[in-house]
Amino acid sequence: MWRNYLTVGVRSLAKNRAYALINILGLAIGMAACILILLFVRYEFTYDRFLGNAENTYELQSFYTSRETGQQFNIQMTSYVAGTMLKKDFPQVEKSVFALSSSPVVLKEGQATAANDILMVDGPFFDIVQFPFAVGNPATALAQAGSVVLTEAEAVKRFGTTNIIGQTMTMVTRGRTMDFRVTGIVKNPPKNSSFNLTIVARIDPVSFFSEQPEFMREWGWQSGWVFVQLKPGTDPKTLQAQFPAWEKRNIADENVGDLRYNAGDEQDWRLVNVRDIHLGEAQGAAMSPGNDERTVYTFAVIALLILGMACVNFTNLATARASQRAREVALRKVLGANRRQLIGQFVGESILVAAIAMLVALALAELLLPLFSNFLDARLQLRYFGADGVLLPIVGLVIVVGVAGGLYPAFVLSRFQPARVLKANRSAADTEGSGRLRSILVVGQFAVSIGLIICTAIIYAQTMYAQSVDPGYRRDGILQVEDFGRRQIESRRETLKDEIRRVEGVTLVAGTGMGVNTRNNSSRGFQIPGRREFVTIGTYAADPEWVDAMGIRMLAGRKLDRNRPADDATVPFPEDPVAEQALARRGVNAVVNALAARRLGFATPADAVGKTVHTSMVDSEKYGLTPVTIVGVMDDSRFRSIRTPIDPMMITRNDNNADVLVVRYTGDPRAVRDRIEQAWKKIVPDAPFEANFSEDIVRELYAKEAARAQMFAAFAVLAVVVGCLGLFGLATFTAERRTKEIGIRKVLGARTRDIVRLLVWQFSRPVLIANLIAWPVAWWVMRDWLNSFDSRIALGPTPFLLAGALALAIAVATIGSHAFRVARANPIHALRYE
Known part of the structure; x- marks a missing residue:
């Protein structure tokens, strides 16, 4: 019996090659995407499993x-x-x-x-x-x-x-x-x-x-x-x-x-x-970059959605083809087949299609896995045997997909009544069924596609916004030299800066504890008269030239000045009690950003200039709080990720805490870098030279967001391809079932464009309805995602309208050419037997 079922199934696929190709290709794409994404998900959840105990x-x-x-x-x-x-x-x-x-x-x-x-x-x-x-x-x-x-x-x-x-x-x-x-x-x-x-x-x-x-x-x-x-x-x-x-x-x-x-x-x-640790809540100050658990689960859901779309294609095409197999079912019932046998036959055929599609999917996955691994900077492996083998999951996936895609069509096909199908002059195309379920499934498919297109557009726009939004300083023309604070170059630090200043193309040089995406965090509590709690402000060291080197705009007051002793907060290291006590008594001048001025209680930047606050610049238990006079207020600047709120910041001059050297330059970046490296090696040959351009640092800072946008784009393309394959197949078979109707319409005077408009509208309606489902879901998901950024784009209607228009255009293009071919057919071929 099963041998007969297999023979019938193979012959059915061979007889309907277009149907078989669409089904197998759609399932294969969905399965390959599912395998690759789930390999990535499993990889993310296996971090540090190799450790003993x-x-x-x-x-x-x-x-x-x-x-x-x-x-x-x-x-x-x-x-x-x-x-x-x-x-x-x-x-x-x-x-x-x-x-x-x-x-x-x-x-x-x-x-x-x-x-x-x-x-x-x-x-x-x-x-x-x-x-x-x-x-x-x-x-x-x-x-x-x-x-x-x-x-x-x-x-x-x-x-x-x-x-x-x-x-x-x-x-x-x-x-x-x-x-x-x-x-x-x-x-x-x-x-x-x-x-x-x-x-x-x-x-x-x-x-x-x-x-x-x-x-x-x-x-x-x-x-x-x-x-x-x-x-x-x-x-x-x-x-x-x-x-x-x-x-x-x-x-x-x-x-x-x-x-x-x-x-x-x-x-x-x-x-x-x-x-x-890798997927935990705490990702700040990590030993290596972690990931967001919600993102990983999101990709797993997308994998299942794409696979579900492929199963929907199978269900849609199988029910659409029901008319072509109605006589076969009727004859089998006349010859004694019961409904259970028919259901078993059609589910078996579905599993056969899923098995063939899985072989194609595995071939695609093997070919794409190296590219996918390199893109993710991961070591993904597709093993079939062993503890991490996928053979059993693959077999299970074939069965699940086969049963899920074939069960409903099997029930539909097996319920045909022989008398109604085989009666005289009954056309095989006249089998019952409104196609409502198929329309619902098509709506679901395109809702997923439109939602992914919207998410891709918003993620891409936010990523571009993060890299292009004004950070409050001039990103271009900055070379950031790392590890400038190494102790072995301490005595040669000023000599090194002077040597770099003489390099052709260099305009400004400044040591600092705060640069582009530096990972250090340093904050102090400030005592404000009349307030019972400290105000926490980030405090960093910087040379007086740092504000100009970074291209930061001053809002009020002045910058720090090398010629003013009160502007220098440097004390010897290790600690010198005499110098620390002297600093605590005389105080120090500082520059703050606008956010720090507001946190300290000043309504405007100008109000903060000349005011004094107190903090523990040195050991407060020994020497008390140090008075800090604000001499200038600079514009707020974002030196870290756009996900991180801007720091309230105070800048003082302290040569001991300048861990980074910021170099402002003009001209060819690579040539300037090479000349700076030569100057570095001339003065401090015993310290390695490490430097990065600010543009490269920012690009690396948002590399993960850019990769996420590209992954969503790839998934969106796959979803659209799978949806269009199903839509094309469905349009083909529906047009075949309506051949007589189209012929009669043409005999009664309908023009080709009228027929095309009729067919295109029929298959465009589900896409329009899909927008009504996809838009609110995508808006809710993207709003939550954008809220994780401190600065973000506005969630306007543009990506939603563009995604809906793109999906509609793709759907029209998919079925338009076929509709045109059907509409131009000679009606005599449809009506010659009537």
Whole structure:
């Protein structure tokens, strides 16, 4: 019996090649898209699954809520003291380790090279975060300070081999030259890892932070990652429920001036499993870029929608073809076939089509997978066997798609009555059915297509807006030199700036702690007369030339001046009590942006000029608050992502905190960069040169948004293609069923354009109705997405109207040519047997 069903099914496909091609191609596209997207979704949810004992390994994260604005800042970093006190106060915490990101210089044979993605840790890091080792013992590799572990790739890069246990690696960091002994080699982390590391070195924190002892005791100093290993069976939620009481026990109030301050008032701590870091709520100060869990789920929904559209095509075309198989069904019933057998036959044929489509889909997926992986910068793999094999899911998908696409047509076909179908002069095209379900399904298909087109247009427009909106400074003509604050160049910093100023094409040079997308965050609480709470303002160092170098407009007052001693807040480092006391007594001048002026209570920029506020520029417990006089107000500038609110900002001159060098230039960018690099190597040959153009930094900042727009565009195109395939097939078969009607209309005088208009209108109505469904859904989704940006485009009607018009134009173009061919046919061919 099943052999007969298979034979009939194959013959049916061979007899109707156009139907078979449309069905198989539509299903194949939908399946291939579904496979690729679900591979990406699975990849995103498998981050850090390779770590040993991952179920008991957690990261301690800080969650801030500003009392002034209510803004939330969820960051993966936390303070050093939080980790030490957590281990001390909770016996459920078996082990803990603090990791600090560092960019030291590696010295080898007198040559200095940059080292990126380096972690300085205070304990046996790999005993907690259990990476697989290639050489060495993870439990003892970092047992002592002065030991270092490299990845396989980094070992080969630095030494040419992984057989380097016992060798010495020399690094310069914080102005000190330190020797580390290689004690282990870890396997290269996979792409789906939240740990972006190449070298992990153990330090003694007491000596390492001897110049800044407050680093180890200040609860508000968020500058590293704390990882803990809980004892087996520990419930992290139960442990976390005790954190509020733990905060009160450990974080004491501080009296700063006349006000009380507590570092725990605005922040809470959470334990997050390492496998949940990548898609977790906290993405600020991440070791490597994470992703948004909602975005991943959105792509999964899109994959299922595209697959559902392909199934809708199958259902539509199968029910439209019902008239062509009515006589077959009737004859089978006359010969004794029951309804169950007929349903089994047609569902089996549907599964056969799904199986053929799956083979085509797998071929497409294999061909597109390398391109898709490179585009996402991911390592997606399509394996059929093993723990992560997809063979069983593929078989299940074939069955589900086959049954979902064929079940309703099977019920429709199997209910035909033989007497009505086989009676004399009954045309096969006269089978009953209004086609209402087909119209509903077409509406659903185009609603999805239109919704994706709208989302694509809005995402693209917002991405372009983010890159082109006025940030408050001049983006063009800026070269940003990183790691300008390295301690080994401290004594040559001014000489280096003078040398770069003499480079052809360079117009301005300024050291700063705030540049384009610099990741540092530094803020202080300011005491305002008459207010009982501090006002938090971001405080950064910058040379007096920085405002002009960035091209920022002054709104009131003046810029900082090198010739005015009160404009200089520089004090020796390490701390000098005499200099700090002198600064606290005399005060310092500063420039603020317009937002900071408003936060400080001034109605206009001019009102702020000449006013004095107080803050702890130096140790306030010893020297009291420092008076800060505002001498100028500059325009607000957006240096970070458009998702992040603009910082209220205060700029002071402090040469010790200028970590970035901003160079304003004219002329050929590459030539200027090369000349600056030569000047750098002339003055500081022992420090590597790293510089980026501001345009490149901004482009990289929004690379993820641009990639998301491109992915949505690709999905929208696939959805439209699948929808048009179904629409074309449906129009073809519907026109065949209406051949006699069209012939009669022509005999009665209807012109070709009248027939074309009739057919085009019939298939355009579902597209118009689809707009009514797609528009409100897309508006709701995009409004929520745009609200995640601090500055955004207006959600106007243009993308909705354009998407609707484009979908209608595509639908008309799809069916128009076929309608024209049908309308021009000679009516005698339709009516010759009547």
